[in-house]
Amino acid sequence: MADVLLFHHVQGLTPGVTAFADELRAAGHTVHTPDLFGGRTFGTVEEGMAFANSDEAGDLDALADAAVADLPAELVHAGFSFGVMSAQRLAQTRPGARGALLYHSCVSVTADWAFGPWPEGVPVQVHGMEGDPFFADEGDLDAARELVELVGPLAELFVYPGERHLFADSSLPSYDAEAAALLTQRTLAFLADLPGD
Numbered sequence: 001m002a003d004v005l006l007f008h009h010v011q012g013l014t015p016g017v018t019a020f021a022d023e024l025r026a027a028g029h030t031v032h033t034p035d036l037f038g039g040r041t042f043g044t045v046e047e048g049m050a051f052a053n054s055d056e057a058g059d060l061d062a063l064a065d066a067a068v069a070d071l072p073a074e075l076v077h078a079g080f081s082f083g084v085m086s087a088q089r090l091a092q093t094r095p096g097a098r099g100a101l102l103y104h105s106c107v108s109v110t111a112d113w114a115f116g117p118w119p120e121g122v123p124v125q126v127h128g129m130e131g132d133p134f135f136a137d138e139g140d141l142d143a144a145r146e147l148v149e150l151v152g153p154l155a156e157l158f159v160y161p162g163e164r165h166l167f168a169d170s171s172l173p174s175y176d177a178e179a180a181a182l183l184t185q186r187t188l189a190f191l192a193d194l195p196g197d
Contacts, residue, residue: 002098002191004031004076005068005090007083009104009166010048012041016169017080020184027188034067036060036086045134045165052082064090074098076191081105081134081166089115091122098194100124101187104135104165106144118147123154125190127183129176131163158186 004024008017013035021031037057042048051057064086068075073096079087084105091100092115099122106126109118118124126144128135135141141159148155160167160179167176168183 001028001030002076002194003072003074004029004078004101004191005071005087006031006033007064007079007086008033008035008037009080009169010042010045010052010082011166011169011172012037012048013039014041014169014171016166016171016175019170020080020168023184024187024191027191029191032067032071034064036063036067048082061086061089068094072096076101076194079103079105080169091124092116092119097122099190101190102126102144103168103183104128104132104140106135106140106147108139108143109147109150118151118155121154123190123194124151125156125158125186127158127160127168127186129160129162129164129167129179131161132165132167133163134165156186156190158183 006021021033024031076099077087077091077097078101081104084102088107091097108114144157148157164174164176166172166174168180169175
C-alpha cells in the first residue's frame with residue numbers, strides 16, 4: 001500500500017477533497033491531507049487565489065515543507081490544481097518519491113523557473129479536461145504532454161472530455177461523477193502498480 005500526500009486546491013481543503021482521500025484510504029492506502037489554508041475554504045477559484053496571494057496566507061511553500069517534514073521519504077505526492085505546485089515541487093526535489101499524481105494541473109519541467117528535471121524512475125499520472133480553460137489554455141496540457149515525452153513509459157496523461165476544472169471534487173458545482181470515477185479508478189491502478197506493492 002502507498003503513503004500519499006495530497007494537497008488541496010485553491011478553494012481549500014473542501015469536503016470533496018477529503019472524500020477523494022477517503023476513497024484512497026478505503027482501498028488500503030495511507031493519505032495525508034494537510035490544510036495549508038488553516039481551515040479556510042472559498043466558494044470560487046478567484047476568491048481562493050485572492051487569499052493565496054495575500055499576506056494572510058503566509059509562505060505556502062514553507063507550510064507545504066512543514067507538512068512533509070515528519071513524513072517518510074517514500075511518498076506519492078499528489079495535488080489538485082493549485083496543490084500540484086507543492087506536490088510536483090516535492091516530487092522533483094525531495095529524495096525518495098515513489099510517484100506523483102497531478103490533477104487538473106501540470107508544471108513545465110523545462111522552463112527557466114522549473115523545479116528541475118524529473119527524477120529518474122518516478123512514475124507520474126496527469127489528469128485534466130480537454131476544454132478546461134485553466135488546464136488546456138494556460139499551458140498545463142502542453143506541460144503534461146512534454147512531461148510524458150521526456151519521462152516515457154513511466155508517465156501517463158489522461159485527458160477527459162469536457163470543460164470543467166476541479167471535476168473530481170464532489171463538493172463543487174464543477175463535479176463530473178463519470179469523469180471523477182474514471183480518474184479514481186486510474187489513480188487506484190497507479191497506486192496498486194507501484195514497485196514494492
